Every structure is written in structure tokens, then in C-alpha cells.
Amino acid sequence: MNQHQFVKGLGLGAVLFLLFLAILLFSGDLSASKFIYVDF
Amino acid sequence: MFLSKSFWLGAFCALLGLLTLSEILLRLTVPTGFWYRQLDISGDMTSLPEVRDRILYSHPLERPIFLLGDSILGASALTEHRIPQARTKTLTRALTAQLSSRQQTALSLGSDGNLLTDILALNTEIQPQSNDHILLILNFRMFAQEFAEGPKGLSRYFLETNLPPDIQARLKPETPPSEESKLSDDLFNQMAEHWFLFRETQMMKTLWYYPSQKDFYQHLLENTVGRNDAQADMMEAALKQKIATYYQPYLWDKTALPLVCLHKILDSWAAQQVHVTVVLSPQNQNFLGSYLDKPSFKKNRAALAKLMKSYSAKGIHYHDWADRYPSSLFLDHCHLTPEGNQRYSVELTQLLAGGQK
Numbered sequence: 001m002n003q004h005q006f007v008k009g010l011g012l013g014a015v016l017f018l019l020f021l022a023i024l025l026f027s028g029d030l031s032a033s034k035f036i037y038v039d040f
Numbered sequence: 041m042f043l044s045k046s047f048w049l050g051a052f053c054a055l056l057g058l059l060t061l062s063e064i065l066l067r068l069t070v071p072t073g074f075w076y077r078q079l080d081i082s083g084d085m086t087s088l089p090e091v092r093d094r095i096l097y098s099h100p101l102e103r104p105i106f107l108l109g110d111s112i113l114g115a116s117a118l119t120e121h122r123i124p125q126a127r128t129k130t131l132t133r134a135l136t137a138q139l140s141s142r143q144q145t146a147l148s149l150g151s152d153g154n155l156l157t158d159i160l161a162l163n164t165e166i167q168p169q170s171n172d173h174i175l176l177i178l179n180f181r182m183f184a185q186e187f188a189e190g191p192k193g194l195s196r197y198f199l200e201t202n203l204p205p206d207i208q209a210r211l212k213p214e215t216p217p218s219e220e221s222k223l224s225d226d227l228f229n230q231m232a233e234h235w236f237l238f239r240e241t242q243m244m245k246t247l248w249y250y251p252s253q254k255d256f257y258q259h260l261l262e263n264t265v266g267r268n269d270a271q272a273d274m275m276e277a278a279l280k281q282k283i284a285t286y287y288q289p290y291l292w293d294k295t296a297l298p299l300v301c302l303h304k305i306l307d308s309w310a311a312q313q314v315h316v317t318v319v320l321s322p323q324n325q326n327f328l329g330s331y332l333d334k335p336s337f338k339k340n341r342a343a344l345a346k347l348m349k350s351y352s353a354k355g356i357h358y359h360d361w362a363d364r365y366p367s368s369l370f371l372d373h374c375h376l377t378p379e380g381n382q383r384y385s386v387e388l389t390q391l392l393a394g395g396q397k
Contacts (some may be wrong), residue, residue, distance in 0.1 A: 002046040005046035005050065006047070008050065010318070011050075012050070012054070013052065013053060013055040013073060014055075016055050017054065017055050020055075020059075024242075025245055
């Protein structure tokens with residue numbers, strides 16, 4: 001029973017990791033002054 | 041039943057294990073240059089550690105020809121003009137292909153909005169050596185009055201620590217940044233410095249959020265509801281308003297940040313006996329129309345040529361190509377069409393080989 005629960009937990013951990021990765025890849029910029037001025 | 045200790049232990053182990061595994065994988069693969077061979081991230085910079093990685097690892101076996109400049113090297117204007125596969129039609133890509141046929145490699149450190157202050161900071165990272173080759177593409181906008189002094193004089197503040205103290209002092213804003221802003225910048229810098237997963241994901245983000253996050257969502261919207269044709273005219277009018285100040289009556293000030301930084305850059309290259317080619321990039325006078333102050337345009341070019349002449353004996357060769365191309369090869373005031381980039385790259389390659397003037 002405990003082993004079964006542990007494996008289910010591993011699945012949740014993997015989903016949380018993918019969620020975290022998506023946040024890193026698609027979130028807005030954290031740095032307030034990374035691009036003070038961008039033009040082209 | 042999902043709240044049992046074993047369940048949460050499993051979730052914690054998987055999350056921690058995957059984070060550790062990804063960190064190890066990136067720490068092993070980044071120094072091999074793998075990511076730089078797979079992804080075209082030219083045209084943008086996200087952090088100082090990432091720039092260091094790019095210089096050290098993108099060509100681990102040799103010193104490439106360093107390409108320095110601004111958005112002229114990248115895909116932002118091509119993307120804005122909805123040119124399909126814009127990243128494959130940049131000046132950087134065309135130059136890389138041309139140089140590759142001569143068994144030479146190139147590394148572009150050109151980014152949107154780059155100024156001579158940014159290039160001075162980047163030069164610290166390059167640490168030029170006596171046999172290095174550098175191509176510096178100057179753009180008229182780099183010398184504009186609005187970048188002459190103050191916080192607008194640097195486009196990316198993570199480069200500030202690489203600048204000499206006298207230049208840093210001139211970039212200070214009138215009102216200091218808020219504590220929250222400083223904290224978020226410090227946090228970003230620390231994470232980029234020590235955490236590879238963060239550093240690399242920030243770098244990869246520029247593949248889709250390009251030229252900016254706003255543009256990405258605008259493209260998504262256009263793909264869904266279609267493009268408003270009137271928008272192109274509005275964008276051109278807005279761009280003209282924005283760039284008008286670059287070409288207004290103004291004689292470049294020798295004591296202003298752009299020329300002071302250019303001197304520092306050139307002095308450092310002259311001292312290291314680096315092979316340098318400097319080009320004043322083609323400008324589209326027809327696009328500028330009445331926004332262009334022709335007397336200033338002429339005088340500033342003459343002043344720049346005079347300044348550069350003093351470095352010609354030190355291996356730094358200057359070419360004014362501002363009038364070189366017809367209006368049909370431009371997308372706007374200074375960015376070239378894919379055909380224009382192709383021609384520009386051929387002629388720059390000939391120039392680097394010592395063939396064309």
C-alpha cells in the first residue's frame with residue numbers, strides 16, 4: 001500500500017516539475033530592468 | 041488517502057530528482073556548445089552568465105570572428121514585417137554561411153537596442169586577443185542624443201558591472217530604482233549566475249518571446265482573428281515618430297557616452313592589435329524623408345570618418361556604407377530585406393577578406 005502511494009506521489013512530482021518548467025519557459029520577465037530600452 | 045506520508049515523499053523525491061537531473065544535464069551539455077549548435081538565439085541576450093557561456097562554449101575549439109552591432113544583425117525587424125522564417129534570413133545567418141564557406145566561424149553578439157555602452161561591456165567579456173577578428177557594425181541610432189547621457193545610455197543593465205566606474209556613474213537615473221526593483225534584479229542575477237536551468241530557460245524563452253512578449257501575443261492574435269491591414273501603416277508611422285530623434289539636427293558630442301565608449305573600445309582593440317573592421321551600416325534616406333536632417337547627417341559621418349582615420353594605422357579599418365544600398369533593399373530606416381541581408385553579407389565577407397572597399 002505504501003509503495004503504491006509512493007509511486008503515485010512520483011507521478012505528482014513529475015507533473016509538478018513539468019509545471020515548474022512551463023512557468024520558467026513561459027512566464028514574464030522577472031527582472032525589472034533587464035531591458036531598459038529596446039528598439040529596432 | 042492521497043495525503044499519506046508515502047505519497048508526499050514520492051512527490052518530493054520526483055520533483056527534487058528531476059530538478060537535480062536537469063541541472064546535471066545542463067551543466068554537462070552547456071560547455072560542449074550543444075545548445076548553441078541546436079538553437080539560434082542570436083539577436084538577444086538575457087543575462088551576463090549566458091553571454092559568458094555563449095562566448096566560451098559556442099565555438100569551443102577556436103576563436104570565432106566576433107560580430108558586434110544592434111538589431112541590424114538580428115531578426116526583429118524581419119519578424120515585425122512578418123517575413124516567414126525570419127531567423128533564417130538575418131544578416132547574422134547569411135554572414136555565418138558566407139564565412140563558413142571560407143572555413144571561418146562567426147559569433148554574433150548583436151542584440152536589439154544595443155548601444156556602444158553595451159558593446160564596451162561586451163568587449164570586457166570577449167577579452168580580445170591579438171589574432172582575433174572583430175566586425176563592428178555601427179548604426180546611426182547608436183549616437184543619438186537620447187543615449188548621450190543618463191540611464192538610457194545602456195540597453196541592458198546586467199552589463200553595467202562590466203563598465204568602468206566613470207561610465208557607470210554617468211548612467212545613474214535621477215531617481216534611484218525602488219527597493220522592489222533592485223530586489224527582483226538581484227534575484228534574477230543570482231539565479232542566472234548559479235542555477236543553469238534558470239539561465240538556459242531564460243535564454244530559450246527568447247525563441248518565442250521575440251522581439252518581445254507583447255509581439256508574441258500579437259502574432260497569436262493575428263493568427264486567430266487575422267491581421268488588420270491598417271496596422272502596417274500605423275506601425276510605420278509610429279516607427280517614423282520613434283526614430284525621428286535619431287536623425288534630427290544634432291552634431292554628435294565628443295564627450296557624450298557613445299563617442300567616449302567608442303574611443304575606449306577602439307583603444308582596447310588597438311592595444312591588443314586585434315584585426316578590426318568597422319562599418320557604418322547602410323541607411324535608407326528615402327524612408328526618413330523630412331525626418332532626416334541632411335546637414336547633420338553629412339557632418340556626423342565626416343566627423344566619424346575623421347575619428348576612425350586616427351585608428352587606421354593600428355589595424356582598425358573603417359568603411360562608411362551609409363549610402364551603399366537602394367531603398368528597395370530596406371524594410372525601414374536601417375534594416376534590410378532578406379535579399380538585402382544576403383547582399384550585405386557577401387560584401388562584408390569580401391571586406392573581411394580584404395577584397396572590397
